[in-house]
Amino acid sequence: MVENRLDTTFHALADPTRRGMLASLALGERSIGELGEPFCMTFAGAAKHVKVLENAGLIRRRKVGRKQICALQAKPLEEAERWLRQWERFWTVRLDQLEALIERENQKETGE
Amino acid sequence: MVENRLDTTFHALADPTRRGMLASLALGERSIGELGEPFCMTFAGAAKHVKVLENAGLIRRRKVGRKQICALQAKPLEEAERWLRQWERFWTVRLDQLEALIERENQKETGE
DNA sequence: ACCACATTAAACCATCTGGTTGACAATAAG
DNA sequence: CTTATTGTCAACCAGATGGTTTAATGTGGT
Numbered sequence: 001m002v003e004n005r006l007d008t009t010f011h012a013l014a015d016p017t018r019r020g021m022l023a024s025l026a027l028g029e030r031s032i033g034e035l036g037e038p039f040c041m042t043f044a045g046a047a048k049h050v051k052v053l054e055n056a057g058l059i060r061r062r063k064v065g066r067k068q069i070c071a072l073q074a075k076p077l078e079e080a081e082r083w084l085r086q087w088e089r090f091w092t093v094r095l096d097q098l099e100a101l102i103e104r105e106n107q108k109e110t111g112e
Numbered sequence: 113m114v115e116n117r118l119d120t121t122f123h124a125l126a127d128p129t130r131r132g133m134l135a136s137l138a139l140g141e142r143s144i145g146e147l148g149e150p151f152c153m154t155f156a157g158a159a160k161h162v163k164v165l166e167n168a169g170l171i172r173r174r175k176v177g178r179k180q181i182c183a184l185q186a187k188p189l190e191e192a193e194r195w196l197r198q199w200e201r202f203w204t205v206r207l208d209q210l211e212a213l214i215e216r217e218n219q220k221e222t223g224e
Numbered sequence: 225a226c227c228a229c230a231t232t233a234a235a236c237c238a239t240c241t242g243g244t245t246g247a248c249a250a251t252a253a254g
Numbered sequence: 255c256t257t258a259t260t261g262t263c264a265a266c267c268a269g270a271t272g273g274t275t276t277a278a279t280g281t282g283g284t
Contacts, residue, residue, distance in 0.1 A: 007126050014122035026202065033260065045243055047261070066251040066260050074202035081196035088193070090138065090186035145230065157273055178230050178281040
């Protein structure tokens with residue numbers, strides 16, 4: 001189901017555990033055990049999240065002795081951010097006109 | 113499982129059909145039928161995607177006659193973009209040093 | 225009143241997800 | 255060699271997802 005790069009990137013980011021792991025990696029490299037430690041979770045469970053991040057290209061692993069050291073790989077994040085930036089005008093330029101329009105509609109309809 | 117705003121936003125974006133619907137909405141308002149039309153899919157199937165987008169706060173609906181007119185609502189996109197921008201330094205400032213480091217590691221290990 | 229259209233809701237299905245457990249492999253250390 | 259550490263793999267589970275079909279609702283047009 002998940003096919004292209006944006007799919008896998010956004011999917012990887014749609015989970016607080018994985019975003020936490022990325023935040024942890026932002027502070028420095030971590031082994032899988034270290035990455036999973038903050039979350040109440042089995043080692044194998046954490047390893048699955050790591051694999052999702054790896055498949056999305058968001059981290060890179062290298063072996064050091066018996067440890068797997070993970071490091072952040074931000075390229076896919078850049079692509080995702082570029083895609084999102086495409087929509088910037090919809091929350092800036094159009095905001096004023098949209099808001100007026102929506103206000104008017106809300107008064108007529110739900111009034112949320 | 114899906115809890116906070118970033119979760120629902122990223123999850124909604126992790127699907128090409130839904131991103132396509134957003135792209136369609138970028139050109140103007142659309143009914144659910146119009147949104148689903150480009151994708152080989154049942155109406156009910158398309159309506160489910162629309163509901164995901166709505167739950168993520170990415171679209172807003174209003175009733176016009178017997179149609180449900182959907183309009184883009186970009187606020188959550190802005191939040192997601194802001195979160196992603198947080199990582200910008202990892203694909204800019206650190207890129208040079210990281211690349212050198214990774215190169216050295218690759219030569220020693222896998223050589224991917 | 226009646227029919228066609230736009231949408232909703234519910235039941236169902238296959239697959240994916242996020243998590244567990246337990247068995248196993250590889251490496252460091254004693 | 256033996257043992258503890260670090261990680262992989264496969265099986266399993268409950269629940270979510272993405273899709274279908276079918277039946278029902280609401281609305282507009284005639």
